[in-house]
Amino acid sequence: MNTDALPPAVDDYLADNRGELFAYLETLVGFDTQNPPGSTADLVAWLESELDEPEIDVERFAVDPEKPNLLATVEGTTDRKLCFNGHVDTVPFDPRDWSQDPLGEWVDAADADPGTEGDGDLFYGRGTTDMKGPVAAMVHVAVAYAKTGTEPPVDLLFAFVSDEETGGDAGLTTLMKTSEFDPDACVVGETTARNGRYSVSVADRGNIWLTLEATGTAAHGSRPMIGENAIDRLTDAIEQLRRDFGHRELSIDSSMDEIIEESVEFYEPEAGAEATRRLYQYPTINLGIIEGGTAINTVPASACARVDIRLTAGVETGDALGGIRNCLTGIEGIEIADISWTRGSYEPLGSPIVEASARAAEHVVDDRVYRRSATGGGDAKVLRHDGIRTVEFGFGTQTAHGTDEYTTAEALVRNAISYGTLPAVYARLAGADGRRGDRSP
Numbered sequence: 001m002n003t004d005a006l007p008p009a010v011d012d013y014l015a016d017n018r019g020e021l022f023a024y025l026e027t028l029v030g031f032d033t034q035n036p037p038g039s040t041a042d043l044v045a046w047l048e049s050e051l052d053e054p055e056i057d058v059e060r061f062a063v064d065p066e067k068p069n070l071l072a073t074v075e076g077t078t079d080r081k082l083c084f085n086g087h088v089d090t091v092p093f094d095p096r097d098w099s100q101d102p103l104g105e106w107v108d109a110a111d112a113d114p115g116t117e118g119d120g121d122l123f124y125g126r127g128t129t130d131m132k133g134p135v136a137a138m139v140h141v142a143v144a145y146a147k148t149g150t151e152p153p154v155d156l157l158f159a160f161v162s163d164e165e166t167g168g169d170a171g172l173t174t175l176m177k178t179s180e181f182d183p184d185a186c187v188v189g190e191t192t193a194r195n196g197r198y199s200v201s202v203a204d205r206g207n208i209w210l211t212l213e214a215t216g217t218a219a220h221g222s223r224p225m226i227g228e229n230a231i232d233r234l235t236d237a238i239e240q241l242r243r244d245f246g247h248r249e250l251s252i253d254s255s256m257d258e259i260i261e262e263s264v265e266f267y268e269p270e271a272g273a274e275a276t277r278r279l280y281q282y283p284t285i286n287l288g289i290i291e292g293g294t295a296i297n298t299v300p301a302s303a304c305a306r307v308d309i310r311l312t313a314g315v316e317t318g319d320a321l322g323g324i325r326n327c328l329t330g331i332e333g334i335e336i337a338d339i340s341w342t343r344g345s346y347e348p349l350g351s352p353i354v355e356a357s358a359r360a361a362e363h364v365v366d367d368r369v370y371r372r373s374a375t376g377g378g379d380a381k382v383l384r385h386d387g388i389r390t391v392e393f394g395f396g397t398q399t400a401h402g403t404d405e406y407t408t409a410e411a412l413v414r415n416a417i418s419y420g421t422l423p424a425v426y427a428r429l430a431g432a433d434g435r436r437g438d439r440s441p
Contacts, residue, residue, distance in 0.1 A: 005363070005424040006417065009148035014140065014416050021412055022123075024050070024136035028088070029104040029125035033162075035089040038170075039066040040162040043088050047160055050139060055146035061178045067162035067170040071179060074145050076152040080432040082353075082423055083157040083183035083388075085379060086135035087164035087171065090127035097403045100124035107406075117195065117397045121409040129396030133407040134189025135160060137415035144420060153427035157183050164379055172379050176386060185353035185389040185426065188380045189415070191396030199266055199370035200357040201392035203259050203346030204377030206317050208309040208324065211338035212237060214292070218301040227299035230333065231292045234303045237334045238287055241307070244327045245320075246285045253314035256280075256373075258349055260312070263372035279375065283320070284310045304337070313344030313373060344377065345384035347391055356426035357393045360418040364395075393418075 006014075014021075031043040044060070051058050051072045062068035067089075093102045100107060104125040112122055123133075142158050144150075159181070163171030175181055192199045214234035219227025252260070260280045267276040285307060292303025311320055321341065328334055347354055349371055361369040374380075374392060383390040395411035395418075426432075 006421045007150045007424070009150050010141075010144045010420050013144040013148050014420055017140075017144075018413060020143075021136060021140045021416055022409065024139050025123060025128070025133055025407075025412060026104050028132040028136055029123070029127055032103060033089045033127070034092040035163065035165045035168075036092070037066070038089045038163055038166065038168070040088050041066050041068060044068045044070050044160065044162070047139065051142060053143065053146040055149065056142060059179065061175050062170070063174045063178070064170040067168070069162055069171060069175045070160040071175060071181065072142055072158040072160070074142055074152060074156040076154040076156060076423070078154055078427070078432045080154040080427065080430060081157055081183040082154045082426050083159055083186040084138045084141075084189065084419060085159045085161065085172070085186050085383070086131055086138055086189045087161050087379065088132065088135060089162050089165050089171075090130070090132075091165050091401050093126045093403075098124075099404055100406070102126045116406070117408065122406045123409070124404060124406040126405055128405055128407040129191045129411075130400035130405070131189050131191065131394065131396075133396050133412055134191070134394040134415050137412060137419055138189060140416045141420045152423040154423050154432050156423060157181075161379070172382055176382075183388055184430070186383050187353070187357060187419070187422065188378070188383070188390060188392045189394040190378065190380075190392040191394045191398075191400060192392050193395050193411070194398040195270065196367070197266060197269070197370070198361055198365050198367055198395075199372050200354060200361065201374045201380070202349065202354050202371050203256070203313040203373035204344055204381050205313060205373065205375060206311040206315060206342050206344035207377065208311070208317065208320060208339065208341040210307040210309065210324070210336060212305045212307065212328075213335045213337040214303045215333045215335075216299065216301050216303075219299040221295075221297035221299060224299050228333065230300045230303040231290070233331075233333045234290065234292065234305050237328060237331050238305060238307060240331065241324070241327055242285050245323050246283055248283070248323060249281055250283065250312055250315050251319075252280070252312050255348060256312065256314045256346060259346060259371065259373055262370045266370040266372045280312045280373065310375070311344060313346040315344060317341050317343050342377065342381060343385065345381050346373065347384065347389055351389055352426055352429040353389045353391055356422055356429050357391050359425050360422040361393065363421050364414040364417050
C-alpha cells in the first residue's frame with residue numbers, strides 16, 4: 001500500500017484512529033434517513049458537532065428544515081478548491097426482509113452468506129455502501145487534517161447533502177443556489193467498485209422518462225372483439241418503440257470512445273462484452289410501470305405506462321426526443337402525456353480530477369483502476385452541467401439499494417486513505433503550486 005502522497009501526520013492519524021472511522025459509520029447508519037420522507041436533520045446536527053474544530057468552517061444551507069445540507073471547509077495553501085460530495089439520505093427498506101439490522105450490525109465475514117465481497121468484518125445497514133460508508137471516510141479525513149494541523153495543498157470542501165435518492169431539489173441544488181459553492185473539481189463518493197474490480201466513474205447516461213396514455217373502448221371480457229383493449233394498444237406501442245427507436249445506433253462524440261472501451265472491459269465479466277457495448281451504442285428502454293383495467297372480465301378503456309429510456313453521454317437529447325415522437329406519432333389511441341429528461345455528461349480522460357482519482361485508488365489496490373461510464377446518473381450530472389469537473393469514486397460493495405446492504409472494514413479504510421491522498425495528487429496534476437492568491441489557470 002503506497003501512501004507517499006499522504007501527509008505523514010494525516011497518515012498516522014488515519015492509521016491510529018480506525019476505530020473512530022468505524023464509529024462514524026455506525027452512528028451515520030443508526031440515523032434512519034429513508035427518502036421518502038428523507039428527514040436528515042438529526043444526522044446533519046450530529047455531523048455539525050463532529051466537525052466542530054477550529055480548523056474547519058461549517059455552514060448549513062436549507063430550504064426544508066428537515067433536509068438540511070452542510071458545507072465544511074478546511075483551508076489549504078492555494079486558492080484551488082477540491083470538493084468531496086456525499087448524500088446522507090437513503091432509499092427505503094423493509095426490516096422484515098433483512099437478515100441483519102438495517103440500522104447497523106457488524107458481522108464477521110466467516111459468518112456471512114457465501115458470495116459476500118471482502119474478507120474480515122462486514123457492516124450491514126441501509127446506506128452502508130450508498131453512501132454513508134464514503135461519508136464516514138470523508139468526515140474522518142476532514143477531522144484528520146484539522147486535528148493534526150495539516151494544511152492541504154488546496155481548499156478541501158466537504159458537501160454533505162440531502163434529498164439525492166428521489167432527485168429532490170432540497171439537497172445539492174439548494175446548496176448550489178444558496179451558497180458560494182464553486183469548487184474547481186469534485187469527487188462524489190458513490191461506490192464504483194464491484195466484485196473485486198475497481199474504477200472511477202467519469203461519465204453518466206442521460207435519461208428520458210415518458211408517460212404514455214392509451215385509450216380504447218370498454219366491452220365485456222367475453223366479447224373482446226367488440227371493444228378496443230387499451231392495454232394491448234399500450235404494449236404494442238412500447239414494442240414499436242423498442243423495435244424502431246431502440247435499434248437506432250446513437251451518434252456519440254468520438255471523445256467518448258476510450259471511455260466506452262474501458263466501460264466494456266469493466267462490465268464484461270458480469271454482462272458480456274457484446275451486451276455492454278450495445279448498452280452504450282443504442283438506447284436502453286425499460287417499461288417500469290404499467291397500469292390499466294378495472295376488472296378481469298372487462299376490456300380496459302384506458303391504460304398508462306411509464307418508460308425509462310437511457311442514452312450515452314454525448315448524445316443530443318433533443319434529437320432523441322424527436323425520434324421518440326416520430327416513432328409514436330400516428331399510433332391510434334396513444335398519447336405522450338408527459339416527458340422529463342436530463343442530458344448525460346462526462347469528464348474527459350486526462351482531466352486532473354480523473355487522473356488524480358485513479359492514482360489515489362491505485363494507492364490502496366494493486367489491480368487496474370478503470371475509468372468508465374456509469375449506467376445511471378446522480379449528483380455528478382448536476383455538478384458537471386454546472387461546469388464543475390466531477391467524478392464518482394468510492395470503495396464498497398454492489399449491494400446498494402438491495403436487501404442486506406453492507407460494506408466492509410477494508411473498503412472503509414481504503415476510502416479514507418485514498419480520499420486523504422487525493423488533495424496532493426490533484427494539486428500536483430492541476431498545477432496548484434502557488435500560495436494563496438497565486439491561483440494557477
